[in-house]
Amino acid sequence: MLANIDVRLSILACKWAPSCKKFALAACPTSLIVGYYNIEGACWTGLVKDKIVNAPIVSVDFHPSCNLIAIGSVDGSIKIVSSSFKSQTDKFVI
Numbered sequence: 286m287l288a289n290i291d292v293r294l295s296i297l298a299c300k301w302a303p304s305c306k307k308f309a310l311a312a313c314p315t316s317l318i319v320g321y322y323n324i325e326g327a328c329w330t331g332l333v334k335d336k337i338v339n340a341p342i343v344s345v346d347f348h349p350s351c352n353l354i355a356i357g358s359v360d361g362s363i364k365i366v367s368s369s370f371k372s373q374t375d376k377f378v379i
Contacts, residue, residue, distance in 0.1 A: 296310050300345045300346055302347045303349055307321050316342075337364060338356065339362075342358050344356065351368060
């Protein structure tokens with residue numbers, strides 16, 4: 286597998302979705318990267334969701350439907366974020 290992800294700091298946690306069509310990476314300091322297979326580019330691509338929490342993310346997990354991601358951070362907070370996104374052509378990729 287080849288994934289082009291531009292991360293300058295460390296990856297603290299990672300998790301594949303149950304459908305195996307997405308993955309989530311928790312990158313320092315407060316970034317969540319949701320990866321998917323880009324059909325147009327024929328490669329794995331990651332979209333960054335920045336500053337979701339105020340502390341480093343240390344745990345990620347997908348809901349069984351693969352539409353939600355639970356993230357836990359060092360400060361003890363837990364947040365639920367959407368793993369759905371639109372491509373630049375406004376069509377759902379996954």
